Amino acid sequence: MPFEWIAAVRFLREGRMQSLFIIVAAAIGVAVIVFMSALLTGMQGNLFRRVLSSQPHIVLERPQEAARPLRQPEHGQAGAAILQVPSPRPDVIDQWQKVRDEVRLRSDILAVAPTVSGPAFVVRGASSQSVSVTGIDPEQYARIVPLPEKIVAGSYRMTTTDVLIGQTLASDLGLRLGDKLRLQAAAGRAVTLNISGIVDLGSRGANQRAIYVLLATAQNLLGLTGGVSSINLTVPDPFDAEIIARSVANQTGLEALSWIASNNQFFLGLNAQKITSQAIRVFVGLSVAAGIASVLVVSVVQRSKEIGILRAMGGSRGQVMRVFLLQGAIVGLLGSVAGSAMATLLVAAWRMLARNPDGTPMFALQISPGLYLLTALLATLTGLVAAVTPALRAARMLPVEAIRG
Template sequence: MNDLMPFEWIAAIRFLREGRMQSLFIICGAAIGVAVIVFMSALLDGMQANIFRRVLSSQAHIVLERPKQVARPLRATAPGQSALATIQKPSQRLSSIDQWQKIRDEMKTRPDVAAVSPTVTGPAFAVRGDANQAISLIGIDPEQYVRIVPLPEKIIRGTFRLTNNDILIGYQLADDLGVEVGDKLRVATASGGNLTLTIAGIFDLGSRGANLRNVYVLLSTAQNLINLIGGVSSIDLTVNDPFQAEDIAQSIADQTGLDALSWIKTNNQFFLGLNAQKFSSQMIRLFVGLSVAAGIASVLVVSVVQRSKEIGILRAMGGSRGQVMRVFLIQGAVVGLLGSLLGSTMATGLMAVWRLVAKNPDGTPMFPVTVQPSLFMWAAVVATLTGLLAAVTPALRAARLEPVEAIRG
């Protein structure tokens, strides 16, 4: 077998075997670094996906609305006369998006848009006996809207059913009004709409405000109640890459002339928090990687000093500087590769322990933590390259040793 291996590989493996404890310690150090990076990557990705899912699963990525009416002067000044004009912002009347069907169809053809759903949203009152509550009435097309917000998954009592006589309400509103599935609830609007509907389901959107305020009815029902027959007040969109939502929103606004509000703009603090978390995660990975590289380099530098006589003998027997360099580069790469394999195994074990320990009070997992197979592959590649780069300085030092001086020690 050794006869088939190049000289550099034979020498590198022999050096690693002779310093077993030294090699074992540095491989374990590299393994711990890889395990930390892989486990932390999986943990942070899972946590971010869980937060992202909880926050954005109850809202659209982009909402298209008619532009707001601009303020106008109530009193003009005569030529040559300086006077302050009184500016008053006009009341924003609920009105439909012009040619909304055409805009909806245009959005469906965009490759960066995953789902489109027209909605009618307006203020209303939910009345139950002597009790009443201000609500946000949302009329939806169930077949399209469930691709924006997975309402069937949010139902905790009753069923996801919307006909002309049905309504879906949040559990907080149900508790405040003292109603349950099957009860009647009267909805009244400022435009004179008044309709008694049956509670088909009670949902939990994960937000007290949304559970208290949002109610869902059929699109045509909302149009009748708000007196917006045949129109829609907004068009909700889900995009393929949520982190590009603001750029896509600006593109759509330029294309349609509508106001396009992305979740990034309406949840700016949340978005900044996600970015800060991602940046800190990358910095931690970088410093862990640097510490692993420094450990490999330091051990190989010591190895060069310890084996200076062997290096001198190799040079005296005809070994070139390039061959000596490759011996130590191979050592660094082998240490990095073995460390990545051991570290990936350790990371898998850590994730198994996390799944057993990190649970909610009801026994369900806190959030799913999974690792894509590609992460293990990249860990092996990066660790091997790190070991290779860490070995460059020791390899250069070994290659510069003169045979006579090295043998004399």
Template sequence: MHPWLPFEWIAATRFLREGRMQSLLIIVGVGVGVSVIVFMSALLSGLQSNLVRRTLSSQAHVVLLPPEEIARPQRNSGDSGFGPLLQKQAQRLRSIDQWQKLRDRLNRLPEIAAVSPIASGPAFAVRGDANKSVTLLGIEPENYTRVITLGERIVSGKLRLNAGEAVIGIELARDLGAAVGDKLRINSGNGATDTLTITGLFDLGNKGVNARNVYVGLRTAQTLLDLVGGVSSIDLALHDLYGAEDLARRLQAESGLQADSWIKTNAQFFTALSSQKISSNVIRFFVGLSVAFGIASVLVVSVVQRAREIGILRAMGATRGQLLRTFLLQGGIVGLCGSLLGSALAWLFLALWQSLARNPDGTPLFVITVEPALVLIAAAGATAVGILAAFIPARRAAGLDPVVAIRG
């Protein structure tokens, strides 16, 4: 026994060694609880990141659009007894006023990571006898790829959008029987037409987008859509994608434009994510609660079993504070050892999961990473739970009357 060790540490470790089986069982119990929390947290985090990444693979965090045109009355309320007749204004393809100044101002906002002006509208893609309705998107590739990772999704050819060039999705290419290097005629709704060379095929992981989007240079789209010098929307990428709705509301109030966030556009999906987070937090709470009760029950039994020893220690001069700290230290040791065991088990379970959960092509179903902060939080949490769970047994041990305890 080391003479420099404090009394509380010596007593706590001796009590744990004397009840080896009890100590081992509760450490394993804590370890299983911690492993469930770490495994579930890492798994859900990976799943949510994968779902969000797939959802945002083809859309911006925030999209700024011209405000909708207001409906005007077609007759006065005095013309009949049924009040004024309102006819909804047809929404034309319009440009955002002074979009260059707005773009420069948006680039200065710290919340925004990238700004991409876009000229988009409906068109028809024609090749031979095939004719498909498409969405024409005029972009600046150097800005757009900072919002949507289009350059990383090119599966054939390259992302090159000079004058007379276009990039289309793999589904549209299949429907038109087209490949890189082939010609494609684009007819816009206003009668403008242009023949483009396909320079690349993309796969954004969304069949509808792959069959609908045709990317061209910004100037080419402005000419075809009769938006010379203008843009129909501005796409934004944010540093914090979960702050998209708050920023969209602020930008809409300040600019008068319509601002749609990905949260609003995918309201049901975001609700499902929020519900999933709440349910995982509830599960973690009850797992932690069961761990706390397990530690407390073992330490209560330990106090009862060692009542005579505690009485002798009190008679020899051990203070109430020393006994209180002894049992709190036991709870902390159990929690810390259990958290280390649980982290190792969680890492093993995650490695096993990644080896079994595979796509048909052999790639991982989704990437799971265990953040060091998660392990540290779990270790600190389990230790804290152990100390808190030991508080009632510790108070009971410290409150024992030495004469009564020795008599048994």
């Protein structure tokens, strides 16, 4: 072994208790950082599944036309301005196939699904209930919203005669699989469909109004033959949805509404949670670095005579400095290994203890191998940086003064 390694390992062995305490402190800091990272990732994933699993990341719609003033009242005269109100027309995206194909070519878009949506009534006997009808392409829409995973009864079968309904709506109207359901639009169009599946969207309001039919069925029912009312998009990173939405809006000329804009308070809460977690990691890392530096400073004082003898025997300042830098790096590395093991035990304990009232896990908690490697690298670098000041102090010692003490 090189001289610096031999000296560094011997110094650590001679001060066993000091070395043990600082390694344990580093291990606790690493365990906290790794466990918190896994906990935050699992929590965010759980929140995303609960909030975003029933809606797309970006929705493209036709821009709304505003009323334009034709004549303003003259200065000093009373009266109201004459406005030109746009004539009502269906909210249909013009040339939506072209827009869909253009958006699909973007590298920051994962999935594209056109939809038709509008109000209707469910008629059953003498009762009727207002619902929201959504026409979908089953294969494309499942990449946006995982409807097959939300089926609680029946199957994800979508033909021109099939319909999926919300769980609460089925309970309110006493509907079961295989029953006939009559949908009637405001314009008087009606269609009778067979209930092929019942879905749970995780929200009572959504389950009470949700109706999913085939795209062509919704187009005929809502009078939008050949057209769509919106195009839904999914992006790789949900936190980039607002930036991508602006870019898509500029490209297509359509109105792009991201989930961040429609769930602003939820996004602010997630962002605050993320910043808080990062701040805690930084302070834990600083406390570990301060502990390593303090122990190494004490080690320099205790071993001043050894340092003086090494210098008198021909050891260079660089060699002495590398001895203490290696001590800091070794402490950081050993602390990261022990801390990763502690974090793994904490995750195992969390999986056993953190459960919902029905006994199911609260949310998935995993530690990726990349997190272990990153933490080991950061802990080693932290120990190396923390050892800079003690190493400089040791390297600057004069041999005669160091031997005299």
